[in-house]
Amino acid sequence: MPSANPANSNGERGERSLMPVTLLSGFLGSGKTTLLRRILQGNHGLKVSVIVNDMAELNIDAALISKGAAGQLVRRAESLVQMQNGCICCTLREDLLEEVSKLARDGRFDYCVIESTGISEPMQVAETFAFQIPEAASAETANVDKQGKSVVLDSGSAGKVKGGKEARQQEQKVGKKAKAEELSLEVDPKKKARTSGSAASTPAPGPEDSKQGQGNGNEAAGQAEGAGALACLPSGMTTLMDVARLDTCVTVVDASRFFDDLTSIEELADRHPDEVPEGDMRNIAQLLVEQVEFADVILLNKADTVSKAQLKDIRSLLHRLNPIASVHETVHSQIPLSEVLNTGRFDMEKAGQAPGWLQAINTANAAERTGQQAAAKSESEEYGVTSFVYTARRPFHPGRLYRKFMRRFFLTQVMPGEEEAEDDSKEGEESEEGSSESTDSMEPDAENGGRGREEGEEERSTGAERAEAHCDRPSDYQEARRAVLAEAKKELGSVMRSKGFFWLATQPNSVLGWSSAGALLQVTMEGPWFACVPKEEWPEDEDIQARIKADFCSDPEIGDRRQELVFIGQNLKEQAIRKLLDTCQATNAEIAAAVKGQLRDELFGGSEEEGSD
Numbered sequence: 331m332p333s334a335n336p337a338n339s340n341g342e343r344g345e346r347s348l349m350p351v352t353l354l355s356g357f358l359g360s361g362k363t364t365l366l367r368r369i370l371q372g373n374h375g376l377k378v379s380v381i382v383n384d385m386a387e388l389n390i391d392a393a394l395i396s397k398g399a400a401g402q403l404v405r406r407a408e409s410l411v412q413m414q415n416g417c418i419c420c421t422l423r424e425d426l427l428e429e430v431s432k433l434a435r436d437g438r439f440d441y442c443v444i445e446s447t448g449i450s451e452p453m454q455v456a457e458t459f460a461f462q463i464p465e466a467a468s469a470e471t472a473n474v475d476k477q478g479k480s481v482v483l484d485s486g487s488a489g490k491v492k493g494g495k496e497a498r499q500q501e502q503k504v505g506k507k508a509k510a511e512e513l514s515l516e517v518d519p520k521k522k523a524r525t526s527g528s529a530a531s532t533p534a535p536g537p538e539d540s541k542q543g544q545g546n547g548n549e550a551a552g553q554a555e556g557a558g559a560l561a562c563l564p565s566g567m568t569t570l571m572d573v574a575r576l577d578t579c580v581t582v583v584d585a586s587r588f589f590d591d592l593t594s595i596e597e598l599a600d601r602h603p604d605e606v607p608e609g610d611m612r613n614i615a616q617l618l619v620e621q622v623e624f625a626d627v628i629l630l631n632k633a634d635t636v637s638k639a640q641l642k643d644i645r646s647l648l649h650r651l652n653p654i655a656s657v658h659e660t661v662h663s664q665i666p667l668s669e670v671l672n673t674g675r676f677d678m679e680k681a682g683q684a685p686g687w688l689q690a691i692n693t694a695n696a697a698e699r700t701g702q703q704a705a706a707k708s709e710s711e712e713y714g715v716t717s718f719v720y721t722a723r724r725p726f727h728p729g730r731l732y733r734k735f736m737r738r739f740f741l742t743q744v745m746p747g748e749e750e751a752e753d754d755s756k757e758g759e760e761s762e763e764g765s766s767e768s769t770d771s772m773e774p775d776a777e778n779g780g781r782g783r784e785e786g787e788e789e790r791s792t793g794a795e796r797a798e799a800h801c802d803r804p805s806d807y808q809e810a811r812r813a814v815l816a817e818a819k820k821e822l823g824s825v826m827r828s829k830g831f832f833w834l835a836t837q838p839n840s841v842l843g844w845s846s847a848g849a850l851l852q853v854t855m856e857g858p859w860f861a862c863v864p865k866e867e868w869p870e871d872e873d874i875q876a877r878i879k880a881d882f883c884s885d886p887e888i889g890d891r892r893q894e895l896v897f898i899g900q901n902l903k904e905q906a907i908r909k910l911l912d913t914c915q916a917t918n919a920e921i922a923a924a925v926k927g928q929l930r931d932e933l934f935g936g937s938e939e940e941g942s943d
């Protein structure tokens with residue numbers, strides 16, 4: 331076991347004095363507590379402090395903690411600090427700001443391990459470490475959400491506490507109205523991943539990106555509201571990184587549940603009604619993918635519960651989802667502790683670049699520019715797990731994209747509510763070419779799919795939605811899921827993950843986000859294309875400007891507008907997917923109709939808001 335506080339790549343701020351931290355993430359029952367027990371009882375010579383959500387579950391007798399590991403257990407319910415004002419989308423872990431800084435300053439511990447609840451996103455923890463809170467900020471303005479129960483620290487602040495998806499929905503509204511300079515903040519590496527992580531791929535930052543409002547002169551407005559959290563940090567300290575460093579993000583994956591979870595259409599709240607905050611509409615599949623994509627180390631645990639062939643399949647997919655992470659097959663989380671403690675593996679910059687979809691885009695773009703051939707067959711390809719990038723410089727026709735492609739998934743749009751299109755017949759009148767194909771064959775066969783949502787929710791499902799009324803029992807869920815997956819598999823292969831952004835004829839100014847995990851596809855309205863942003867409002871950084879320019883094509887009318895979608899999956903029918911998407915491209919007549927506002931938008935409803943071309 332290496333000594334604590336090794337020098338690593340996290341910066342030059344004298345890490346030796348910083349308390350290293352390992353974060354354990356993973357679904358409920360995946361094996362996190364089992365690993366934690368190993369750490370506490372391990373013979374590694376470190377004094378480890380542990381922050382857990384539920385001490386009872388640890389079920390460990392203090393006497394069993396090895397002498398060398400003698401440490402402290404801290405039970406602390408996860409609580410969120412919701413940033414208000416210019417950075418409302420930031421949600422920090424207030425409990426960690428407080429506990430980690432306390433433990434680090436205490437000085438008695440060599441190491442800290444945080445066991446997150448199964449519904450946590452590791453990225454939130456990393457952001458909590460990185461977040462810079464201005465000293466001058468008042469401690470009066472943060473609201474805190476403790477496990478979804480709103481606790482308003484500031485009696486004068488009327489801001490409603492929102493968590494998870496609800497906060498993200500609000501981001502969408504804000505994002506749409508955000509000014510270009512707000513959208514073009516150069517921020518932490520995660521933002522780079524979303525906006526400029528690709529050396530060649532730089533869609534104008536959307537609301538998700540404004541979430542990362544850290545790291546430059548524009549940050550103060552967004553951060554001032556984190557001041558409530560600052561109250562728990564000592565004077566002069568403005569970030570957790572002053573006293574601690576995130577060393578390793580470990581995600582424990584339950585092999586026996588992996589494919590079921592990845593293809594689940596359940597929301598977290600369906601499975602864990604008591605633990606998920608009200609209004610949190612995240613779903614199982616997306617959280618699983620996020621936990622995998624953000625990890626430095628993945629434990630493919632419960633390896634004893636699946637066959638060798640299944641293990642290889644999962645391992646291959648994990649590798650595609652996150653090529654940077656080290657993956658270990660484990661039984662009862664048995665792993666040399668040096669693989670999870672003091673590894674020095676976490677690096678904010680690298681974490682932002684880790685997702686396989688992002689690497690696929692980078693590789694494809696680099697290959698296109700340099701004319702290089704694709705790399706040799708990787709190990710995962712041998713197990714049928716592949717990825718490819720679809721690109722195009724012509725907008726999609728919303729109706730065709732929806733009917734021909736998106737309805738292979740359970741589709742969710744995140745945007746302010748609007749009327750749902752009802753009459754598909756108009757389509758035929760508008761379309762000059764693509765409409766000649768029979769739409770019948772493109773209807774989802776799984777008509778019992780989809781599920782009802784609460785009235786007034788901004789998120790709406792449209793994929794396979796027609797049988798919502800029949801879908802109120804779990805057995806129907808399973809039936810619906812099976813049917814949709816089977817149909818999609820027949821047409822597309824097993825698309826396990828897809829991600830990127832797209833361009834619709836009816837939304838010429840907006841970067842539209844695309845993210846699927848298993849059977850669920852979510853589309854979001856992000857910020858403007860840079861083609862719509864005056865040059866003087868572009869980020870000042872020359873590297874970023876160069877990347878933006880590289881995304882422009884020779885046609886100034888198009889600018890950086892494009893389709894850029896990564897597909898990751900097993901036995902993918904790449905040619906079929908490409909062909910299907912090609913047929914979704916709008917014809918010249920349809921583009922002209924869209925410009926006149928005569929093309930109905932089944933996806934985002936109506937024409938764009940003010941400022942449209």
Ligand SMILES: Nc1nc2c(ncn2[C@@H]2O[C@H](COP(=O)(O)OP(=O)(O)OP(=O)(O)O)[C@@H](O)[C@H]2O)c(=O)[nH]1
Pocket residue numbers: 356357358359360361362363364365387447448631632633634635660661662663
């Ligand atoms: N068969 C098998 N069972 C395992 C393995 N690892 C853990 N378990 C069992 O799975 C159950 C859940 O393990 P935990 O370590 O409590 O999982 P957790 O991730 O901490 O779960 P939460 O605390 O609920 O989030 C326990 O009964 C473990 O004994 C494994 O590799 N194989």
